[in-house]
Amino acid sequence: MHVTAIDRYEIEPGTLTEWTLAPTDELVRSDVPPSYNQQFHLETARTHGVGASVWMAASFDLPAPVNRVALRRTLELIVRRHDALWTGFEVRPDRITRLTVPPHAVAVTPSAAVEFGDTASLRTHLRARFTEVCDPLTFPAFLFATVERAGSSTVLAAFDHTIVDGYSLVIAIRELRQVYELLCATPDIADEDVHVDLDDPGSFMSFCVEESAEEDVDASDPRIRAWARFYESCGGTAPRFPLPLGVQPGKPAPQASDVRSILDTQDTARFEEVCLAGGGAMFSGVLTAIGTALRREGAPALLPLQFPLHTRLDPRWEGSIGWLTTSAPVTVRVDRPDDFAAALADTHSSFRSALNVLGVSMPQVRAGVGDGYRRTSTDLFMVSFIDYRRLAGSEHHRSINAHHISNVTVCDDAQFWVSRTTEGLSIRSRFPDTPVARDTMERFLTRLAEVLTEVCDGRSTLQQPEADLVLVESAV
Structure with missing residues (x-):
């Protein structure tokens, strides 16, 4: 995984299509509170306003043009798997309220294709669109996109930080690729059979509930x-x-x-x-x-x-x-x-x-x-x-x-x-x-x-290892 910033992202130009979540039902208020990280992020976003969107995106390449039927179904299945993607927030000075859409009431719609002939203009466009759509004060605060060429494609998934951390991007790439390849190979497979082949996604909203119920520590x-x-x-x-x-x-x-x-x-x-x-x-x-x-x-x-x-x-x-x-x-x-x-x-x-x-x-x-x-x-x-x-x-x-x-x-x-x-x-x-x-x-x-x-090069002095030292490394 190459970690970079949008102003340094080298993407080969091509034909861009956006794939946007279009809820088929109304958002409803939820009693699930935002997590501590989400609340901090939302308060900061309210302070700094438009243009300060802290989004993160994952991208990966496919060795051929996109199978549009398989990709659309893949995106809908991934959204339905993860409850962090069903939610937005209503932010007021006195409270933050979670809004949710039922997982069955999501549909992904492709936009009209736009051709880009150079990396700089494509990169500028992606930055502007991700910043506009991945706004924590709106729903949905994420956007999928594809860039197609004669012999390859790039799949992008951008999310506001309220929805993902860096680890989530690795999960997103793994599941998007795995489900897409499965649907390309077996287009008639039922949704429930697709989920059988994937790990349990867990519930981020359950995490938020448990965190909010924690007692103070003396x-x-x-x-x-x-x-x-x-x-x-x-x-x-x-x-x-x-x-x-x-x-x-x-x-x-x-x-x-x-x-x-x-x-x-x-x-x-x-x-x-x-x-x-x-x-x-x-x-x-x-x-x-x-x-x-x-x-x-x-x-x-x-x-x-x-x-x-x-x-x-x-x-x-x-x-x-x-x-x-x-x-x-x-x-x-x-x-x-x-x-x-x-x-x-x-x-x-x-x-x-x-x-x-x-x-x-x-x-x-x-x-x-x-x-x-x-x-x-x-x-x-x-x-x-x-x-x-x-x-x-x-x-x-x-x-x-x-x-x-x-x-x-x-x-x-x-x-x-x-x-x-x-x-x-x-x-x-x-x-x-x-x-x-x-x-x-x-x-x-x-x-x-x-x-x-x-x-x-060995130009620093070294001490002997401590035999009883247990090594524990960060894996964030």
């Missing part, structure tokens, strides 16, 4: 105390990127993005070997490299940040499309930017401690820390890591040209998505589009490449 709980200490180290708010970005917290600027490979396959394997030999793991090694690069650019020795993790450990939601993530705090300590081994050991210890806070949700954390946390910015300093090789269906990602595509909106902090695939390690960066931030990010990313190269 402030004396060790997990709440750990969060309180973390927020205190950040000045009573969320962590901030430690180098200048040219914006004030709470005053987002237009967003810039950067997508680059940072290690090839061979060097990624070498980097992992070094991390394991030093008593760490791949993710703690990546965090240490980021902390070292920032330290060399003048950042403080202590680097607090948050990282997302999926909450799909319960098998009921393992195959669900939905926003099923939480967050954990970690502090990277780099006393000496030339001693990767020492920093790695400290980072991995902090990472393992961070996993101890799991089991309390972010609503429970915010309630537990109370006045110990105040929101001062729209975004926070975050590093995400995902090893796509571990996810079902990833063995096909390269052959089908699978992409995770994010919108370019506004932001007031820097965030990073590090991904590992069979091609190696890459990083997508999101940061304010200011001269200061662009200069900062280029220097930082250059330093990061420098640190990674040094580690792979």
Whole structure:
């Protein structure tokens, strides 16, 4: 899975068709509340309004023109499988209400075809249409599209963030491809027989219900105390990127993005070997490299940040499309930017401690820390890591040209998505589009490449592995 942003998405031009959900019944109000993540996202969307749509899209290629009958049926079956796709929201100043449509009352309608002769114009059009349709304050907040050529096609599925997380895009690609190929091969197969061949999709709305019923966790709980200490180290708010970005917290600027490979396959394997030999793991090694690069650019020795993790450990939601993530705090300590081994050991210890806070949700954390946390910015300093090789269906990602595509909106902090695939390690960066931030990010990313190269070349001191260390890696 290649992780990128819409302004950098390289798609071959062709004939575009949109496939839009057209409900055949009225939306009705539901007692199921939005999840914590959904509520936060909807309140932010209401604040920033049109043009700030935080959508994510998945795309993959087919080796032939689209079988339109099979694709239309595929899209309808996928929508009916996942209850996150049946819902929208009515957002008012005093409340947020979920609206739903019955799963049997959905139909997908193709638009008239439009020809695009170059990548830039197609990319611009897709960005505008996804931003318009994938609006969390409308229903449906998702859109399917195909781009057809003489010998191939690209299928795209774009969703507002209220509906999906990054893991969901992998599920969407796997199921869309699996169902489409099945219907092409056996067009007379009954719907119920198609579902038999797929994993249980679970119910994201059930997750929302269970989350809303959680009881508060006492402030004396060790997990709440750990969060309180973390927020205190950040000045009573969320962590901030430690180098200048040219914006004030709470005053987002237009967003810039950067997508680059940072290690090839061979060097990624070498980097992992070094991390394991030093008593760490791949993710703690990546965090240490980021902390070292920032330290060399003048950042403080202590680097607090948050990282997302999926909450799909319960098998009921393992195959669900939905926003099923939480967050954990970690502090990277780099006393000496030339001693990767020492920093790695400290980072991995902090990472393992961070996993101890799991089991309390972010609503429970915010309630537990109370006045110990105040929101001062729209975004926070975050590093995400995902090893796509571990996810079902990833063995096909390269052959089908699978992409995770994010919108370019506004932001007031820097965030990073590090991904590992069979091609190696890459990083997508999101940061304010200011001269200061662009200069900062280029220097930082250059330093990061420098640190990674040094580690792979063996120019950093290493300690012996701890025999009793249990390695646990993030798989967000």
